[in-house]
Amino acid sequence: MKEPTRITPRDWLLLVVLMVVGVALGRVQNVARGRGEADALTSLVQTLVDAPAATVRGAAQGIDDFWLGLIRAPSLTRENRELRAKLAAAKLYQENLDALQGKISRLYRMLDLPETAGRKRVIGRVTAYWPHENRLTVSVGRRQGVITNLAVVNQDGLVGVVQTVEEDRCQVLLVTSPSQTVGAVALRDPPQPGLLKGQTPTRLLLEFVDTQSPLEVGDKVVTSGKSETIPGGIPIGRIIKIEHDADFGSRRAQVFPNVKVGEVTEVYVVL
Amino acid sequence: MRGLPGLLVTLALVWLAAVLQQSMAQRLAVFGCEPNFLLAVMAPMALVSRPAVGGWIGFAAGLTQGALAGANLTHYVISRTVAGFLTSLGSLLDIRLAIGVAGLVCAACTLVAQVLFMFLAPPPGGSIVSYLLTSFGTSVYDALLAMPIYALIRRWFGPQTVA
Numbered sequence: 001m002k003e004p005t006r007i008t009p010r011d012w013l014l015l016v017v018l019m020v021v022g023v024a025l026g027r028v029q030n031v032a033r034g035r036g037e038a039d040a041l042t043s044l045v046q047t048l049v050d051a052p053a054a055t056v057r058g059a060a061q062g063i064d065d066f067w068l069g070l071i072r073a074p075s076l077t078r079e080n081r082e083l084r085a086k087l088a089a090a091k092l093y094q095e096n097l098d099a100l101q102g103k104i105s106r107l108y109r110m111l112d113l114p115e116t117a118g119r120k121r122v123i124g125r126v127t128a129y130w131p132h133e134n135r136l137t138v139s140v141g142r143r144q145g146v147i148t149n150l151a152v153v154n155q156d157g158l159v160g161v162v163q164t165v166e167e168d169r170c171q172v173l174l175v176t177s178p179s180q181t182v183g184a185v186a187l188r189d190p191p192q193p194g195l196l197k198g199q200t201p202t203r204l205l206l207e208f209v210d211t212q213s214p215l216e217v218g219d220k221v222v223t224s225g226k227s228e229t230i231p232g233g234i235p236i237g238r239i240i241k242i243e244h245d246a247d248f249g250s251r252r253a254q255v256f257p258n259v260k261v262g263e264v265t266e267v268y269v270v271l
Numbered sequence: 272m273r274g275l276p277g278l279l280v281t282l283a284l285v286w287l288a289a290v291l292q293q294s295m296a297q298r299l300a301v302f303g304c305e306p307n308f309l310l311a312v313m314a315p316m317a318l319v320s321r322p323a324v325g326g327w328i329g330f331a332a333g334l335t336q337g338a339l340a341g342a343n344l345t346h347y348v349i350s351r352t353v354a355g356f357l358t359s360l361g362s363l364l365d366i367r368l369a370i371g372v373a374g375l376v377c378a379a380c381t382l383v384a385q386v387l388f389m390f391l392a393p394p395p396g397g398s399i400v401s402y403l404l405t406s407f408g409t410s411v412y413d414a415l416l417a418m419p420i421y422a423l424i425r426r427w428f429g430p431q432t433v434a
Contacts, residue, residue: 022333025344042341
């Protein structure tokens with residue numbers, strides 16, 4: 001029998017049904033996300049795709065590295081030597097840091113204060129970056145002790161906050177996301193607390209509680225630490241513009257983030 | 272595309288596109304425009320399918336992409352299902368499209384999907400112009416990718432529409 005050459009009511013009906021199923025799937029996903037988990041369908045798709053994608057990515061990186069090695073062998077050798085020297089220095093620094101953090105922890109315990117210093121970190125690899133969704137997928141999950149709302153950092157500062165956790169991976173909502181809010185302080189004397197919201201990949205918005213607070217362009221902004229899961233003092237960025245709205249009596253600052261999200265490949269989850 | 276072979280080929284191509292999207296899309300970015308492998312595969316498949324099948328292919332592509340991004344599935348599923356459905360209207364013309372024309376249709380399919388997505392989930396910071404420019408770049412990229420895919424699919428499944 002020949003196929004119909006025009007659109008039939010059955011086609012329209014199917015289109016509507018598929019769209020309704022799409023809405024239903026979104027609701028199921030939101031319910032699961034509310035519990036800090038990924039829904040079963042999302043987990044299944046990620047499981048089916050992640051492993052072969054990692055293999056393809058590794059192979060492509062291998063080819064890149066091979067050609068880069070051929071072209072830039074002398075400079076890579078020199079760079080490698082310098083990095084080894086820096087690593088040795090960093091190890092010495094880490095020993096001092098561990099000793100100091102241990103001391104801080106002991107002092108906190110003596111004063112009966114909640115401990116924030118010396119928290120454990122797990123290193124994770126960024127397996128996917130979705131700029132439109134302001135999201136990263138990181139290769140550590142429940143098995144490594146990751147739970148929701150933990151801070152995710154790299155050497156430049158705060159990258160984002162863990163939103164959903166699965167067995168061996170987690171989704172991180174970036175600090176630049178408009179749906180992300182983090183307690184932050186501008187480093188002045190005294191420090192100026194406020195609430196930081198993401199806006200764009202290159203701009204965050206810090207709203208201050210004190211509208212008369214002394215602030216200057218260039219001030220550093222760090223996490224406030226007034227949270228059970230995000231420690232204080234993690235660098236976020238620098239103030240690039242200060243706005244004062246006399247009508248609403250509010251004061252806010254635009255902050256340029258330290259982290260270049262598109263270049264992030266490894267991160268730490270602060271447990 | 273018809274029957275079990277059509278279904279298997281569809282699933283295999285969507286899976287392959289998802290793997291490439293996850294592993295290679297960022298690496299192949301040119302001036303900030305990345306290819307969207309799922310749309311580049313979805314469009315030529317929809318172009319040789321009946322609207323109902325085109326809708327299903329779009330649904331599968333949207334579901335896969337939304338799940339990989341950990342984003343709201345509704346936005347991806349609706350935008351891709353509608354784009355797949357509209358693209359498959361081309362199959363009702365019952366003519367054998369030239370590869371270049373198929374590429375243009377696939378570019379239009381990418382643009383439609385991305386613009387629908389923009390209405391459902393506006394880009395952060397209201398950067399609509401940059402989103403549209405990036406989407407245009409992606410549609411050009413996808414058109415180039417879709418042309419050989421369309422040629423291959425047409426060879427396998429014939430020029431006729433089929434569901």
